[in-house]
Amino acid sequence: MRNFTYSRATSVEDALQGIRENPQATVIAGGTNLIDRLKGYLEPSSHLIDISRLQMQQIESLSTGGLRIGALASNTAVADHPIIRRDYPLLSRAILSGASQQIRNVATVGGNLLQRTRCSYFYDPAFPCNKRNPGSGCSARTGINRLHAILGASEHCVAVHPSDFCVALAALDAVVEVEKLSGKREIPITEFHRLPENNPEQDTHLQPGELITAVILPNLPVAKFGVYLKLRDRTSYSFALVSVAAAIDVRDGQVETVRIALGGVAHKPWRAMVAEQFLQSQPATLDSFKQAADLALQEAQPLEHNDFKIEMAKRAIERALMASVQKGAEK
Template sequence: MKNFAYVRATSAEDAVQRSQTTQNAQFIAGGTNLIDRLKVFLDRPEQLIDVSRLDLKQIEATTEGGIRIGALATNTAVADHPQIRRDYPLLSRAILSGASQQIRNMATVGGNLLQRTRCPYYYDTVFACNKRQPGSGCAALEGINRMHAILGASDSCIAVHPSDMCVALAALDAVVEVESSKGRRQIPFNDFHRLPGDAPERDSNLESGELITAVILPPLPFGKTGVYLKLRDRASYSFALISVAAAIDLAGETIRDARLALGGVAHKPWRVPEAETFLKGKPATVETFQQVAEIVLQGAKPLTHNSFKVNMAKRAIKRALTISAQGGGVA
């Protein structure tokens, strides 16, 4: 770990100002991912700005009927919140499917959005990695790539985004609120993370010095039907091979509206608006769900070791949508 200066921010404005007056500064809150990266010299900040004591932990209803989640709310607090468990159960289930209880007690919402890939080639500095060192190459392309992307990847990077929470937030049309010296702005969740392209070192569309202050969930009348299905190598503390966040609104046997997002398949939570549009007006049948799974996986490019992910994703989509159509519940 490289030596760094440590300061404690007194307000969001103070944190933003410090980040812009100090070269190579980073924010730290729970530190559950950042500390790991510091230990192996992946991150080498000159200064860490502690934002963990800022007044950004509230979880409260909005006047529109949604919910506003402070960036420093812990994963545990979000998963256990009564309104989230009632109105957005797929978010609660997604959080509870990730990490251990001890990590969830420390990890924050803002930090979850900014966690980096768990690609082993990124963490092992012996190997080439364009995300770690732009222009060095991607060892995973010809390596053991069982856990890697089948959608949206590039020749520069095939890493996947590791978050369960973010897959749920993508499906729920969340909005990320950020603050900078220019003021406050809101970023639609599906525009927050980036695909790798030729700049995989950039995970998000945050601008320099911007601090995440909240995540806002709009009202979703059929959110109670939400399902989060996670397929993984073991049931405890394991990253997703495939995950699906799904919610369906039915009028009798006909689909009025739907939300669908995938994890474990791309550099960001994967959502296909065309698939949701296709579902509207269709009968809630296995045949319909098979058709939409084909739409979602169009353009999939499996690698040497992960071709199984294509069929696994299709089956997971069908299962999650079927359970949601039956009223939701544990997948």
């Protein structure tokens, strides 16, 4: 572990001032991913700013009917919150599928948004990795790439985003609230994370000096019918081979509203917009869901060891939509 200095922020403004004064600083809260990177010499930061004691843990109802979740709310608090369990059940299920209880107790909303890939080549300095050392090459493209991306990848990086929580947020049209000394802004979750393109070392569209302060869940009635399906090598908190967050509302046998997001297949949570557009006003049948799944994966570009993900993702989409329809029928 590299040597670093440490300070504890007393307010959001204090944290932002610390970031301005030290552009190489990194904020730390739960630290469940950051500490791993520090131990592996993957984190270049020379200074840590502890924000864990700031008052950003609240989960509050909005006048619009949605929720504002503070960036320091723990994964446990979010997954167990009665309104989230009732109105956004797929978010609760995604969190519960993502880590052990001990990790959920300390991991935070903001940290979940910022966790980095678990690509083995990124974590092993013996291999070139453009995400770790830009311009060095991508070992996964010609190496063991069973767990890697089939959508949205580039010649520079085929790593996948590891979060279950963020896949659920993508299906829920969530918005990330960020703040810097000059003011606040909101970033739709589908625009928060980046595809690798030529700069895979950049995971998000956060600007220098910005701090995540909250996630906003809109009033989304279809979310009540949402399901989260995670396919993995083992059920003991393994990362997804493929995951699907899906919610569908059916009226008179036809699809009225639908949301589909995929995990384990791209550098960011992958919103299946083309499939959603196709399903609009279509009959809510398995045949329609099969066609939508084909459209969702039509641009997939598998690597040597992960072409199985295409069929797996299609089947997972069909299964998740069918499960969501069955829950919708209970209303």
